[in-house]
Amino acid sequence: MGGESPPFPDFFQLVTLDETGSTNDDATAAARGGAPEGTLIWARRQTKGHGRRGRSWVSPGGNLHLSIVLRPDVAPMRAGEIAFVAALAATDACAGLAPAADVRCKWPNDILVAGRKVGGLLIESSIAENRVEWLVVGIGLNLAIHPDNVEFPATHLALHAGRAVAVEEGLALLAEAFAARYRLWRDHGFAPVRMAWLDRAAGLGGLIRVRLENSELTGTFDGIAADGTLALTLPDGTPRRVTAGDVFLLDSVSSGASPG
Numbered sequence: 002m003g004g005e006s007p008p009f010p011d012f013f014q015l016v017t018l019d020e021t022g023s024t025n026d027d028a029t030a031a032a033r034g035g036a037p038e039g040t041l042i043w044a045r046r047q048t049k050g051h052g053r054r055g056r057s058w059v060s061p062g063g064n065l066h067l068s069i070v071l072r073p074d075v076a077p078m079r080a081g082e083i084a085f086v087a088a089l090a091a092t093d094a095c096a097g098l099a100p101a102a103d104v105r106c107k108w109p110n111d112i113l114v115a116g117r118k119v120g121g122l123l124i125e126s127s128i129a130e131n132r133v134e135w136l137v138v139g140i141g142l143n144l145a146i147h148p149d150n151v152e153f154p155a156t157h158l159a160l161h162a163g164r165a166v167a168v169e170e171g172l173a174l175l176a177e178a179f180a181a182r183y184r185l186w187r188d189h190g191f192a193p194v195r196m197a198w199l200d201r202a203a204g205l206g207g208l209i210r211v212r213l214e215n216s217e218l219t220g221t222f223d224g225i226a227a228d229g230t231l232a233l234t235l236p237d238g239t240p241r242r243v244t245a246g247d248v249f250l251l252d253s254v255s256s257g258a259s260p261g
């Protein structure tokens with residue numbers, strides 16, 4: 002709405018939809034059909050937006066929902082690094098929209114503002130002949146509205162920006178940030194991405210609970226390893242690595258609040 006937007010990065014071929022089931026479903030179908038790197042599917046509304054493990058993602062008009070096709074041609078073990086690239090891009094966009102807000106990444110795929118979930122990431126991939134054939138990076142950001150009846154407390158950006166945030170503005174900022182962070186990763190590898198992510202990590206050094214498929218762990222969040230796995234120390238001093246799970250922050254040591 003009239004605001005100055007940066008030019009949309011050349012990296013992307015933008016597909017705009019008024020409504021769809023899920024941009025991730027559309028983008029994975031497009032990737033299977035040979036869509037090139039940089040294909041970006043943006044929908045104003047999703048009727049079947051989803052998160053991990055079949056969980057649903059509330060996707061009303063006014064919020065941002067998009068999925069990007071990537072073809073980085075790397076070994077499969079590097080595919081997980083893209084979640085950190087995407088998290089950084091999403092936090093960049095949030096920080097740009099709400100400069101005074103405390104914007105954090107929560108492992109593995111949450112974006113937090115003021116300790117509440119403002120966005121989420123869903124990465125899907127295909128491996129062929131021991132290379133990554135394609136990746137789809139789905140990003141949902143609550144700009145205008147958030148659901149209340151969710152497991153992790155949610156929020157939306159306009160509340161923290163102190164003004165309405167047009168979805169076109171969010172799209173432009175996110176696209177610009179994504180292109181820049183992806184370039185950083187392509188040119189310099191995971192190390193600078195990991196450092197930047199740790200700089201924005203929620204709960205670092207604090208107590209966390211990690212919900213695994215069939216069990217739970219509680220321990221101190223030490224950071225992420227060079228391969229992107231979560232590193233924590235159990236109360237008895239045992240170090241542990243976790244590749245997949247849900248993290249709950251049990252205190253707020255580095256959530257941006259002044260340390261207690």
Ligand code: BT5
Nearest residue numbers: 023025050051052053056058059121122139141151152155
């Ligand atoms: C995520 O999953 O956080 C990943 C969400 C990815 C959504 C994007 S939108 C564009 C693309 N197309 C898709 O279909 N998906 C991607 P997960 O960590 O599994 O969290 C899901 C949980 O978050 C749900 O079970 C709810 O509790 C909660 N939730 C649902 N909608 C929410 C919202 N709008 N804001 C905050 N929390 C929400």
